[in-house]
Amino acid sequence: MTGEDDGVRWLAPDELAAWMSLAALMFKLPGALDYQLQRDSGLTHFEYLVMAGLSESPDRSRRMSELAGFANGSLSRLSHVVKRLEKRGFVVRRPDVEDGRITVAELTDAGWEQVVAAAPGHVAAVREYVIDALTPEQLAQLKEIGDAIHRKVDPGRSC
Amino acid sequence: MTGEDDGVRWLAPDELAAWMSLAALMFKLPGALDYQLQRDSGLTHFEYLVMAGLSESPDRSRRMSELAGFANGSLSRLSHVVKRLEKRGFVVRRPDVEDGRITVAELTDAGWEQVVAAAPGHVAAVREYVIDALTPEQLAQLKEIGDAIHRKVDPGRSC
DNA sequence: CGCGATGAGTTGAAGCGTCAACCAATTCGG
DNA sequence: CCGAATTGGTTGACGCTTCAACTCATCGCG
Numbered sequence: 001m002t003g004e005d006d007g008v009r010w011l012a013p014d015e016l017a018a019w020m021s022l023a024a025l026m027f028k029l030p031g032a033l034d035y036q037l038q039r040d041s042g043l044t045h046f047e048y049l050v051m052a053g054l055s056e057s058p059d060r061s062r063r064m065s066e067l068a069g070f071a072n073g074s075l076s077r078l079s080h081v082v083k084r085l086e087k088r089g090f091v092v093r094r095p096d097v098e099d100g101r102i103t104v105a106e107l108t109d110a111g112w113e114q115v116v117a118a119a120p121g122h123v124a125a126v127r128e129y130v131i132d133a134l135t136p137e138q139l140a141q142l143k144e145i146g147d148a149i150h151r152k153v154d155p156g157r158s159c
Numbered sequence: 160m161t162g163e164d165d166g167v168r169w170l171a172p173d174e175l176a177a178w179m180s181l182a183a184l185m186f187k188l189p190g191a192l193d194y195q196l197q198r199d200s201g202l203t204h205f206e207y208l209v210m211a212g213l214s215e216s217p218d219r220s221r222r223m224s225e226l227a228g229f230a231n232g233s234l235s236r237l238s239h240v241v242k243r244l245e246k247r248g249f250v251v252r253r254p255d256v257e258d259g260r261i262t263v264a265e266l267t268d269a270g271w272e273q274v275v276a277a278a279p280g281h282v283a284a285v286r287e288y289v290i291d292a293l294t295p296e297q298l299a300q301l302k303e304i305g306d307a308i309h310r311k312v313d314p315g316r317s318c
Numbered sequence: 319c320g321c322g323a324t325g326a327g328t329t330g331a332a333g334c335g336t337c338a339a340c341c342a343a344t345t346c347g348g
Numbered sequence: 349c350c351g352a353a354t355t356g357g358t359t360g361a362c363g364c365t366t367c368a369a370c371t372c373a374t375c376g377c378g
Binding site: 006008009010011014015017018019021022023024025026027028029030032072119120123124126127128129130131132133134138139140141142143144145146147148149150151152153154 | 168176182188279283286304313
């Protein structure tokens with residue numbers, strides 16, 4: 001299926017190898033990170049990202065759409081997730097005072113404690129799977145590669 | 160949250176940058192590839208992988224568990240997906256003659272045409288987003304990096 | 319002012335993935 | 349050989365994500 005001259009630029013062996021390596025990584029890494037967080041802290045990676053995003057913000061609060069962008073998710077997804085987190089007591093929602101369309105989510109004390117408790121394990125997992133698996137040069141290369149791909153996939157965001 | 164001596168090895172700025180780059184990539188790339196396949200061929204990336212896996216096999220057929228490994232998915236997931244593909248007429252299932260426990264999935268003619276039609280667009284997307292975004296050196300680096308991470312995440316598979 | 323257009327979020331239904339329970343066929347120990 | 353353990357796969361229920369429809373608030377323009 002790769003030899004014919006059908007006008008398609010199929011992948012050369014080394015290109016294929018690199019792609020397969022990236023593909024395998026893309027499929028396994030999220031699962032591994034999710035598994036660790038779920039097991040040790042009862043949180044999805046996405047839930048963790050949301051709460052971590054809030055924990056770093058002034059007043060531990062942030063508007064929904066901003067938070068969605070930070071966590072790489074749709075507004076709808078965030079809305080559902082925040083509703084669940086609210087039900088669990090980790091977050092509260094309230095309309096913005098200045099612009100009634102805006103909803104700001106705020107981390108509760110219980111939520112704060114939850115993130116603080118979850119963070120070390122998560123960082124350790126990232127370290128184990130990624131950072132400590134690579135040399136410093138590879139880490140620098142990875143950043144360049146990631147940025148290059150990211151620019152192609154999502155050209156709008158790089159402005 | 161990074162300054163205290165709490166026994167946790169937090170990420171240094173360059174480590175964080177590399178990780179964020181990889182994280183963004185991991186979340187956006189699958190979506191972008193899925194979107195292209197879904198739009199142009201009505202297939203999930205996973206469905207495509209399954210059918211591509213079959214198309215490369217002798218007799219266009221392969222046993223379920225093998226196929227699941229190839230497509231990086233659980234057997235259960237594959238079973239559901241193959242059931243849907245069967246309903247769409249792209250695949251048929253039958254028990255193995257030698258060992259009745261084994262199920263082999265086989266690509267139908269319609270399925271074959273579907274993959275053949277979908278492949279060029281998918282390869283073009285991979286090229287656009289990944290291969291052509293990188294220099295040959297970066298491609299080689301990516302393979303090494305991916306393999307290194309993969310070894311940490313899933314040590315069993317490398318035997 | 320008043321009213322249509324736009325923007326921010328929410329909601330409900332539908333589809334997909336995971337998990338655990340399950341079934342069927344085969345193998346192995348006695 | 350016969351029954352138990354193992355292997356390969358399927359199923360149903362549940363939870364999460366997506367998509368499209370919707371609500372409500374604000375903005376802009378006549």
